[in-house]
Amino acid sequence: MNSLTDRAAGARHRTPLNRSQIAGFWGAWAGWTLDGMDSFIYALVLTPALTELLPNSGYAATPANVGLAGSILFALFLVGWGLSFIWGPLADRFGRTKVLAGTIFTFAIFTGLSATAHNVWELGIYRFIAGVGIGGEWALAGTYVAEAWPEDRRKMGAGYLQTGYYAGFFLAAALNYTVGVHYGWRAMFLTGAVPVVCAILILLRVKEPEKWSKTEAQATRTKPLREILGPAYRRRTWVACALLTIAIIGLWAGAVYEPSAVIQLATRAGMAKPEAIKMASIATGLLSIATIIGCLALPPLAERIGRKKTLAIYFAGMAVSIVGAFGWAFYLPNGLAPFIAWLVVLGFFGGNFALFSLWLPEQFETRVRATAFAFCTSFGRFVGAGVNFLLGAAVLNMHTLGVPVAITAVVFVIGLFIIPFAPETKGEVLPQ
Known part of the structure; x- marks a missing residue:
């Protein structure tokens, strides 16, 4: 009973956030x-974009060409995401907020600039460079919030x-429902x-996290990627x-192919x-x-049962729901409603x-944290680019969307066997 009372009191007396922490969070969130x-x-x-741009590039806008070109362009975008690891060492050297901006x-x-594309080549270049920027945002935003927020609130x-x-x-x-x-x-x-100008203005006026500032003042120059x-x-x-x-x-698998699957089911x-x-x-x-x-x-679940068990539950849920949506509901005669129900799961x-x-x-410690976050996310995006290309080829060869996407559920089963090798950090404070 006392422990419950203590926990309730702790929830009511969280460390207050200062103006910089609040502004920084909303800038990162935006x-x-x-x-x-x-x-x-x-x-x-x-x-619609490729239907217009493929003829300008010398290719017929057939469904097969649209699907293949879309997969190639998306793979290029993911390669750009993968190259975003360059932002991590920059943030460890020069600070979180300016590099995030x-x-x-x-x-x-x-x-x-993608709106000005005249052919698929121009669109591919713009999406590639946009991917480099997009890929760095998560690593730096996550690092900033972890370091800037008090220990009792950062989770x-x-x-x-x-x-x-x-x-x-x-x-x-x-926007697609209205503007598109x-x-x-x-x-x-x-x-x-x-709207991104507002986020940049906020981030440029936010102080660097105290943890990074202290480490920067004390640090001798290291090579974080090597470390x-x-x-x-x-x-x-x-x-x-x-x-x-x-x-x-x-x-x-679950998000990018979802609109195409729903459009097919709705048309059917x-x-x-x-x-x-x-x-x-x-x-x-x-x-x-x-x-x-x-999200x-x-x-709260990770705090209660630990990081590894929580990820195992979520990975198992992903495996089941991908199979339920793309492997089962997608092929039902009247599959639109069941497919959307599985999408919610x-x-x-x-x-x-x-x-x-x-x-x-x-x-990871503060001196290498942004580099580690950026490297791990970038690695996954490089592999994701290759998987996306293979998925596009499978869809083209099998003449169906559901089965190739449903097969990706296998990777989550593999993940269940990898999770035990990760460190459990439940109850530990953020390392300095």
Whole structure:
């Protein structure tokens, strides 16, 4: 009884946040929201954009060519994400907030430029460079919140931060439902460049986390990339890389292919093309809301049962829901409603990304934290690029979307066997 009372009292007397911590969080959250919006805009406008640009590039806009070109361009985008590890050492050397602002500026400018593309080659270049910016935002935002927020609040801060990415999905779906339907794919890309100025202004006025400032003042210059791959950190670095790779493959399987699957199911159910596109936007909104709930539910669960058990639950949920949605509901005669129901389940367990925002900073010291976070996320994106290309080829050869995506559930089963090799950091403070 006393322990329950103590816990309740602790919940009521959390360390208050100062103005810089609050402004920094909202700046990071806004950047992460725009990051999610930018990522999902591509999935929503893929077909109309390539239908217009392929003929300008000398290729017929057949469904097969649209699918193959879309997969290649998306793989290029993911390679850009992978190259984003360059931001980590910069942040460990020059600070979190200014480098974070640089990542946001990069992806905003080149997302806006995507609206001016005249052919698929130009679009590919713009999406590649936007990917470099987008890929760095999560690592730096997660590092900033972990270091800037008080110890008794940073764990929920990770959950709050992660909701931004899926709020971006929801925002992209809302924009597609309104702007995209009426003004087309170019207007959708332009929206990715409009609100980011506010996030940059906030981040440039935010103080660096005290933990980084102290480490910077005391540090002798080290090579953080060499250190995280050295004897002290090697095992946890590669285990984190493997687990993040699995999560990223699942993200694209569950989210990027979802609009196309819903449009196909809606068309099969007799809906006209505009109604089918709107249904895809509604389904994306439901997926986003469910994922936000999953992000918020994760930190308390991780505090109660530990990081490794929590990730195992979320990975198992991802495996089951991907098979349920793409392997079963997608092939039902009237599969639209069951597919969307499974999407809600998939969305909830897609909140597993919040664990990495909480867990990765706990595994590395301040002097190498941003480099480690960026390296682990970038590694997963490189592998994800290859898997995405293989998925596109499988869809083309099998003439179906469901089975190739459903097969990706296997990676989450593999992940269950990798989780035991990761360190358990429940109850530990953020290392200095």
